[in-house]
Amino acid sequence: MADTATPLRVTARKLEDFTARAFQKVGIPSADSKSIAELMVRADVQGSEGHGVFRLPQYIRRIQGGAVNIRPNIRVVREAAGMALVDGDNGMGHLVMRFATDKAIEKARTAGVAWVGVKWSNHAGPASLYASMPAECDMIGLYLAVGNANHLPAWGGLDMLLSTNPIAVAVPAAEEPAIVLDMATTVAAYGKVKTKAQRGEAMPEGWMMDRHGRPLTDPQRANEGFLLPIGGYKGYGLALVFGLLAGTLNGAAMGKDVVDFNADDTTPTNTGHAIVAINVEAFQPVAEFKKSVDVLVRDLRGSQRLPGVDRIRLPGEGSHAARADRLQHGIPLPAPLVASLLQLAAELKIAPL
Amino acid sequence: MADTATPLRVTARKLEDFTARAFQKVGIPSADSKSIAELMVRADVQGSEGHGVFRLPQYIRRIQGGAVNIRPNIRVVREAAGMALVDGDNGMGHLVMRFATDKAIEKARTAGVAWVGVKWSNHAGPASLYASMPAECDMIGLYLAVGNANHLPAWGGLDMLLSTNPIAVAVPAAEEPAIVLDMATTVAAYGKVKTKAQRGEAMPEGWMMDRHGRPLTDPQRANEGFLLPIGGYKGYGLALVFGLLAGTLNGAAMGKDVVDFNADDTTPTNTGHAIVAINVEAFQPVAEFKKSVDVLVRDLRGSQRLPGVDRIRLPGEGSHAARADRLQHGIPLPAPLVASLLQLAAELKIAPL
Numbered sequence: 009m010a011d012t013a014t015p016l017r018v019t020a021r022k023l024e025d026f027t028a029r030a031f032q033k034v035g036i037p038s039a040d041s042k043s044i045a046e047l048m049v050r051a052d053v054q055g056s057e058g059h060g061v062f063r064l065p066q067y068i069r070r071i072q073g074g075a076v077n078i079r080p081n082i083r084v085v086r087e088a089a090g091m092a093l094v095d096g097d098n099g100m101g102h103l104v105m106r107f108a109t110d111k112a113i114e115k116a117r118t119a120g121v122a123w124v125g126v127k128w129s130n131h132a133g134p135a136s137l138y139a140s141m142p143a144e145c146d147m148i149g150l151y152l153a154v155g156n157a158n159h160l161p162a163w164g165g166l167d168m169l170l171s172t173n174p175i176a177v178a179v180p181a182a183e184e185p186a187i188v189l190d191m192a193t194t195v196a197a198y199g200k201v202k203t204k205a206q207r208g209e210a211m212p213e214g215w216m217m218d219r220h221g222r223p224l225t226d227p228q229r230a231n232e233g234f235l236l237p238i239g240g241y242k243g244y245g246l247a248l249v250f251g252l253l254a255g256t257l258n259g260a261a262m263g264k265d266v267v268d269f270n271a272d273d274t275t276p277t278n279t280g281h282a283i284v285a286i287n288v289e290a291f292q293p294v295a296e297f298k299k300s301v302d303v304l305v306r307d308l309r310g311s312q313r314l315p316g317v318d319r320i321r322l323p324g325e326g327s328h329a330a331r332a333d334r335l336q337h338g339i340p341l342p343a344p345l346v347a348s349l350l351q352l353a354a355e356l357k358i359a360p361l
Numbered sequence: 362m363a364d365t366a367t368p369l370r371v372t373a374r375k376l377e378d379f380t381a382r383a384f385q386k387v388g389i390p391s392a393d394s395k396s397i398a399e400l401m402v403r404a405d406v407q408g409s410e411g412h413g414v415f416r417l418p419q420y421i422r423r424i425q426g427g428a429v430n431i432r433p434n435i436r437v438v439r440e441a442a443g444m445a446l447v448d449g450d451n452g453m454g455h456l457v458m459r460f461a462t463d464k465a466i467e468k469a470r471t472a473g474v475a476w477v478g479v480k481w482s483n484h485a486g487p488a489s490l491y492a493s494m495p496a497e498c499d500m501i502g503l504y505l506a507v508g509n510a511n512h513l514p515a516w517g518g519l520d521m522l523l524s525t526n527p528i529a530v531a532v533p534a535a536e537e538p539a540i541v542l543d544m545a546t547t548v549a550a551y552g553k554v555k556t557k558a559q560r561g562e563a564m565p566e567g568w569m570m571d572r573h574g575r576p577l578t579d580p581q582r583a584n585e586g587f588l589l590p591i592g593g594y595k596g597y598g599l600a601l602v603f604g605l606l607a608g609t610l611n612g613a614a615m616g617k618d619v620v621d622f623n624a625d626d627t628t629p630t631n632t633g634h635a636i637v638a639i640n641v642e643a644f645q646p647v648a649e650f651k652k653s654v655d656v657l658v659r660d661l662r663g664s665q666r667l668p669g670v671d672r673i674r675l676p677g678e679g680s681h682a683a684r685a686d687r688l689q690h691g692i693p694l695p696a697p698l699v700a701s702l703l704q705l706a707a708e709l710k711i712a713p714l
Contacts, residue, residue: 088643090472090475091472091643118441119444120444121443123474125644164673165666165667165670167665169660189601239596242591243592249530256650263660290441291439292610303616307522312518313519314519314573315574317517320518321517321594322601
């Protein structure tokens, strides 16, 4: 079906329809299925392939395994003027996070800033998806999460008690595209290790370490070691405090309670997130702020460069470029992904892509 | 006066009194002088020497140069349920940040979470000072700031448009000491480079880079290069978004508007900060939360260790140990610092330490 050298390209619409069909077939109501599919494909459109439709077979497997609630009662369980706590009732993370982010945006319209914590959620795709939603409403979005598998020990330790707990911040600009930072607190996200393994390539030193403290560069041996945090003990500190804010504070899993959702198809993860909406208008006129962001972006981009550097990049540039390309030309699907989606269609007895 | 091998130790009280005398002598009202002195010495007590009384001669020089307002009208200029914007009126940063942090704590008592932005402030000492204040009230403290000198270019760039914009997060525990992360977004803070220069030691590779992209290890040549961010482009992204949140959003200096307060004694810096108080009680019973933090701390500390590692540390442990030692045995003052404080006393015609 697809030539391995030239990946098949499909429209976002087609990929969304297929994804929604799969969720409907395993019992998720139609509107919810479409909502999840739309966010998953949005991840693919912005180039976050590791967090997009690539995850569909795993999500379906976990739903079939009873690990995820297909008809959740997602609701606010605690609330004050500047915050809310959302109980996701073990629903799909995309539904839970869309609800929580809408809540944060709504509250920030009057409160200026609103912090919404989330418990009993699930994997929700790339961090930037949710941080970007407030940015479309002239707000700054800040998102934190506890990752769904522990690949990081304490600094100096061996027990993998921490995940690659990510942070995303999206800041709207005027004529320039929004600044969108989306990063794991480890040097490499675990998905990058998997990609290296698939391609048969070695990892650079600095990504992983083995249990003797030696650099680990063979991705096939990834389970013999662990990821390294950015800046050594600093990245460990960031992973820890982001986990406390997104997990512990909300009564969600953190530390040894984190469930490895790659290895387990039956246990709810109690995934925790935090989404903060910061309404620019509460601080200064929106137009002024956006103009200041433009000036900063242009100063940074116009900077003198190190020898060999052809361009200064702003966080989010890669995603903006991917979005422009994929909305016009379709989303490239590598052959192994196409094969896995065909197999899924056959198993579920739904129309293929 | 002081043996170089064994630094003089003075009590916090004595150092506070001296520091307050110096501020009073240059026109800062008595109560404000004591308030600033108390926070500066708190930095020394917790081992943040580079941000404590070490800075006194520079602060006095800038006050004498007219760069800082000695009788500021620190006030809230914008406010909503979940936020406030404080105008520091170019007062000493410690006064401004104490005001802003008190405001955040007060608002979080009812709003659950309160985000307070600050403009027209000045250097305020270590980030953890302010993040720790909410933690003493059963709240989580989160602090961001724009540094007072640009030592960091965009990733791949040469123009130093960013500072080492720090983050601090303090999380209260039950029987365990609070977790207190306080870190610059660069591999090394600039103060560490200065310390290496004073001691005539080389810097490790990875701290700084020269303008040709080569490692810079001679701290005497620090002005020929720039600091490196943690995790490469990730640390650049963090420095950028923290600066947008603490600076640009508040109408404070960011990017090319940042004044190098080490080189300039006459220009107001318009320093920006953000302090967030997160009231644990709004999310769950405080005792339960603190117990969960204890469990996590003990799991991390009790982890198996890499060969050669004798102890797993939690963020803030060094500060807690310094505090215990210094409150009992006094604050060690290295000979060059004693000399500079003696000189300052002579210049100001105040009683020496």
